[in-house]
Amino acid sequence: MNQLSRRDILLRASALGCSLAASPLVTPLAFAKAPWDTRLIVIILRGGMDGLDVVRPMGDPAFAALRPGLQDGDPAHDLDGYFALHPALGDLVPLWDKGELGFVHAVSTPYRDKRSHFDGQDLLEAGTAALSGGVRDGWLNRMLQEVPGLEADTAYAIGTGDLRVLEGAAPVANWAPEANLRISPAALRLASLVMEPDAPMHAALAEAEILSQTADASVRGGRAHQQIARFAAERLREDTRVAAFSLNGWDTHRAQARNLGRSLTTLSETVKLLRDGLGASVWDKTALVAMTEFGRTARENGTGGTDHGTGGLMMLAGGAINGGQVFGRWPGVAENALYQGRDLMPTADVRAGAAEVMRAITGVSQTALETKIFPGLQMGAPLGLMR
Numbered sequence: 001m002n003q004l005s006r007r008d009i010l011l012r013a014s015a016l017g018c019s020l021a022a023s024p025l026v027t028p029l030a031f032a033k034a035p036w037d038t039r040l041i042v043i044i045l046r047g048g049m050d051g052l053d054v055v056r057p058m059g060d061p062a063f064a065a066l067r068p069g070l071q072d073g074d075p076a077h078d079l080d081g082y083f084a085l086h087p088a089l090g091d092l093v094p095l096w097d098k099g100e101l102g103f104v105h106a107v108s109t110p111y112r113d114k115r116s117h118f119d120g121q122d123l124l125e126a127g128t129a130a131l132s133g134g135v136r137d138g139w140l141n142r143m144l145q146e147v148p149g150l151e152a153d154t155a156y157a158i159g160t161g162d163l164r165v166l167e168g169a170a171p172v173a174n175w176a177p178e179a180n181l182r183i184s185p186a187a188l189r190l191a192s193l194v195m196e197p198d199a200p201m202h203a204a205l206a207e208a209e210i211l212s213q214t215a216d217a218s219v220r221g222g223r224a225h226q227q228i229a230r231f232a233a234e235r236l237r238e239d240t241r242v243a244a245f246s247l248n249g250w251d252t253h254r255a256q257a258r259n260l261g262r263s264l265t266t267l268s269e270t271v272k273l274l275r276d277g278l279g280a281s282v283w284d285k286t287a288l289v290a291m292t293e294f295g296r297t298a299r300e301n302g303t304g305g306t307d308h309g310t311g312g313l314m315m316l317a318g319g320a321i322n323g324g325q326v327f328g329r330w331p332g333v334a335e336n337a338l339y340q341g342r343d344l345m346p347t348a349d350v351r352a353g354a355a356e357v358m359r360a361i362t363g364v365s366q367t368a369l370e371t372k373i374f375p376g377l378q379m380g381a382p383l384g385l386m387r
Contacts, residue, residue: 029245047250051313120293233277284319311344
C-alpha cells in the first residue's frame with residue numbers, strides 16, 4: 001500500500017461526504033418518507049466484515065485448513081447442511097427458520113486490490129463503479145430522487161457524522177443519539193488515515209474501536225446502537241419508509257474470535273430491537289439490508305485475525321425478504337479458487353442485491369437502477385431475494 005502524504009491526508013480528511021471508518025459511537029442515521037408501504041432499512045457495516053466467519057462454508061473441504069484457530073470455541077449454527085452461522089448470531093436463528101433472515105455470499109463492490117477502508121466505504125456508499133467521475137451523492141438518495149410523489153421534507157440524518165449513502169438533493173434534517181464522544185469524528189478519521197499503512201498501528205486502532213463499543217456507554221437511553229434502533233423503529237411505524245445507518249467495529253486484524261463476536265452481538269441486538277420495536281405487522285413489511293465495504297482474507301493471520309480482503313457478505317432480514325437461504329454463486333475456497341490467491345472470489349456485485357430489493361419495494365425501473373442509481377451496474381438475473 002502506498003504511503004499517504006501529508007497533503008493526501010489533509011485533502012481526504014476534509015473531503016465532503018467521506019465515510020467514517022473508526023468511530024465506535026458515530027453511527028449516522030437517516031430516514032425518508034415515501035409513497036409505498038414496505039420499509040427499507042440499510043445498514044453500512046464499517047471496517048470490512050469477515051463474511052467467511054459470519055456464514056461459514058463448513059461443507060467446503062478447503063475451509064477448515066484455512067482457519068484452524070478461528071473454529072475453536074462454541075460451534076456454529078447449521079443453516080442448510082453446508083453453511084453455518086457464527087455462534088454470536090444464534091439469537092437470529094429463529095428468523096432464519098421463519099424465512100426472515102438470509103445472506104448473499106461472495107459479493108463485493110467493483111473496488112479491487114488496494115483494500116483501503118476509506119476508498120472502499122466511499123465507493124460502497126456512492127454506488128458507483130469507480131471513485132472518479134465527480135459523483136458526490138449516495139445511491140439511496142438517488143433512488144429517492146427517482147420516486148414520484150415524495151414530500152418536500154423527505155429525509156433527515158441522525159448521528160454525529162456523515163452518511164454518504166443518503167447524501168444528495170433530498171432535504172435532510174438532523175438528530176444525534178446521546179453519545180459522549182471524547183474525540184471528534186474528524187480526528188478519528190484522520191487517525192485511521194494515518195495509521196492504515198502501518199499494519200500494527202492499524203490493527204491496534206481497530207481493536208481499540210471494537211473494545212470501546214463494548215465499554216462505552218451506558219448513557220441515558222442505552223448505547224448508541226440501541227438508541228438508534230429504537231428511534232428507527234418508532235419512525236418506521238409511522239410515515240417513514242426508508243432508514244439508513246452505520247455500525248462500526250468490523251476491522252478484525254487480531255483476536256477475531258473475541259472481537260468479531262462483540263460486533264455480531266451488537267448487530268444481532270440491533271436487528272432484534274428493530275423487529276420488536278416495529279411490531280409483527282410492520283416487520284412483516286420490512287426489508288433490512290446490511291452491507292460492508294469488502295470481505296477479509298481467506299486465511300487467518302498470525303495474530304488470530306484476518307486482513308483486508310475482497311469477496312464479502314450481504315445480510316438480509318425482515319418479513320418482506322425471501323429468507324432461509326444463502327444466495328449467490330459460491331466460488332469455493334480452494335487455493336486455485338481464491339482471488340489473487342488470498343481472498344474469497346467475488347461472483348456478484350453487491351449493488352445488484354441492493355438494486356433487486358429496491359426495485360421490488362419501489363418499482364423503480366431497471367434502467368434507472370443501472371444508469372442513474374448505480375451507474376455501470378448490470379443487474380443480471382434476479383436472485384429471488386424478496387417474497
